[in-house]
Amino acid sequence: MGRIKVAIAGVGNCASAIVQGIRYYSADAAAPGLAYRKVGRYAPGDIEFVAAFDVSEKKVGKDLSEAIFQPPNNTPKIADVPRTGVQVKKGKVLDGIGRYLKDVVPVSGRAEVDVVEELERSGAEVLVNYLPVGSTKASHAYAEAALEARVAFINAIPVFISSDPWWAGRFSRRGVPCAGDDVMSQLGATVLHKTMVKLAVDRGVKVDETYQLNIGGDTDFLNMLEESRLKDKRESKTSAVRAMSPYPVPTRIGPSDYVPFLNNDKVCYIWLKGRYFGGTVVRIDAKLHVVDAYDSGGVMVDAIRGTKLALDRGIGGPLKSVSAYCFKHPPVQMPYAEAKSAFEAFTSGKTER
Numbered sequence: 001m002g003r004i005k006v007a008i009a010g011v012g013n014c015a016s017a018i019v020q021g022i023r024y025y026s027a028d029a030a031a032p033g034l035a036y037r038k039v040g041r042y043a044p045g046d047i048e049f050v051a052a053f054d055v056s057e058k059k060v061g062k063d064l065s066e067a068i069f070q071p072p073n074n075t076p077k078i079a080d081v082p083r084t085g086v087q088v089k090k091g092k093v094l095d096g097i098g099r100y101l102k103d104v105v106p107v108s109g110r111a112e113v114d115v116v117e118e119l120e121r122s123g124a125e126v127l128v129n130y131l132p133v134g135s136t137k138a139s140h141a142y143a144e145a146a147l148e149a150r151v152a153f154i155n156a157i158p159v160f161i162s163s164d165p166w167w168a169g170r171f172s173r174r175g176v177p178c179a180g181d182d183v184m185s186q187l188g189a190t191v192l193h194k195t196m197v198k199l200a201v202d203r204g205v206k207v208d209e210t211y212q213l214n215i216g217g218d219t220d221f222l223n224m225l226e227e228s229r230l231k232d233k234r235e236s237k238t239s240a241v242r243a244m245s246p247y248p249v250p251t252r253i254g255p256s257d258y259v260p261f262l263n264n265d266k267v268c269y270i271w272l273k274g275r276y277f278g279g280t281v282v283r284i285d286a287k288l289h290v291v292d293a294y295d296s297g298g299v300m301v302d303a304i305r306g307t308k309l310a311l312d313r314g315i316g317g318p319l320k321s322v323s324a325y326c327f328k329h330p331p332v333q334m335p336y337a338e339a340k341s342a343f344e345a346f347t348s349g350k351t352e353r
């Protein structure tokens with residue numbers, strides 16, 4: 001059985017969830033919670049972490065198995081993770097640490113490594129970008145390193161790379177696959193909101209207005225108090241919902257507040273008002289409560305395995321179906337059911353992308 005060698009940039013809650021999740025499904029491949037036990041020939045247990053980058057003094061220099069449990073990470077523990085032999089290396093800080101994070105993320109005094117060299121040395125095949133929202137320069141630096149090292153790039157955050165024609169062209173010309181942008185959680189606010197709007201439109205309801213408010217108590221939400229870092233996050237979340245309606249709908253979507261005692265729980269309120277037969281008013285008020293990092297992990301296991309299939313098949317450039325299924329701001333936006341069919345057509349080898 002082939003292994004998938006993965007490097008991680010940003011050892012925060014999402015990294016913790018996927019590292020623990022891989023242990024969880026390695027111990028019991030039949031445990032519930034996966035959309036696909038196998039993607040192609042790959043099970044989650046085939047994912048192996050070979051390199052990791054962070055900038056925090058609490059994480060750099062530690063084995064990945066310890067770094068994932070360092071504060072301010074606060075997602076719950078679901079698995080014991082034995083030593084991985086992967087020491088977290090220091091990347092360039094650039095714009096990774098914003099105004100609110102600097103109080104809770106002390107920057108390591110260790111020397112920065114050459115990310116390209118580290119990717120090559122570790123044998124990484126895929127680099128997953130899990131940096132904080134607003135880390136545009138730092139994300140670009142990791143994308144450059146992936147291109148140079150010819151390592152596939154999966155962008156979990158709302159900085160536009162796979163969905164940006166300039167970056168997508170560079171990945172195509174280099175023959176390196178990329179997928180993104182901004183991971184769409186397994187049963188998260190975006191897929192629920194998209195599905196609600198699509199359902200209403202398909203059933204002939206004229207959607208008049210909709211909003212989605214999100215609160216949480218992790219560093220992601222703390223960082224997102226800085227409105228200037230949020231432009232692409234709002235655009236990513238809003239564009240995913242907007243694409244479900246053939247006409248403009250007044251919409252307000254975004255992270256709404258930081259509530260420290262929620263820890264890694266995220267609470268989302270979705271409101272939709274529309275008119276059906278006879279102009280009669282319908283209102284839907286939905287509340288979703290999840291543990292945020294595990295919600296991303298359930299999709300990232302599919303994104304990583306889908307990207308590995310592209311590598312196996314020698315496909316470079318943006319992966320249309322993997323991105324539409326797993327991300328909020330893909331190169332081509334699709335309703336959820338269509339994206340899932342496209343993903344399955346790709347992973348079963350029926351389509352090229």
Ligand SMILES: NC(=O)c1ccc[n+]([C@@H]2O[C@H](COP(=O)([O-])OP(=O)(O)OC[C@H]3O[C@@H](n4cnc5c(N)ncnc54)[C@H](O)[C@@H]3O)[C@@H](O)[C@H]2O)c1
Nearest residue numbers: 010011012013014054091093096131132133157219292296
């Ligand atoms: N369900 C979800 O949790 C979800 C969904 C969609 C998108 N995302 C996005 O995924 C990203 C990661 O989320 P998270 O909850 O793990 O965040 P986090 O704040 O817990 O982790 C971010 C990590 O990046 C590190 N970092 C900062 N600058 C760095 C740099 N220059 N190089 C290397 N590491 C650096 C931080 O020290 C921290 O360990 C965020 O952008 C988030 O918005 C998460």
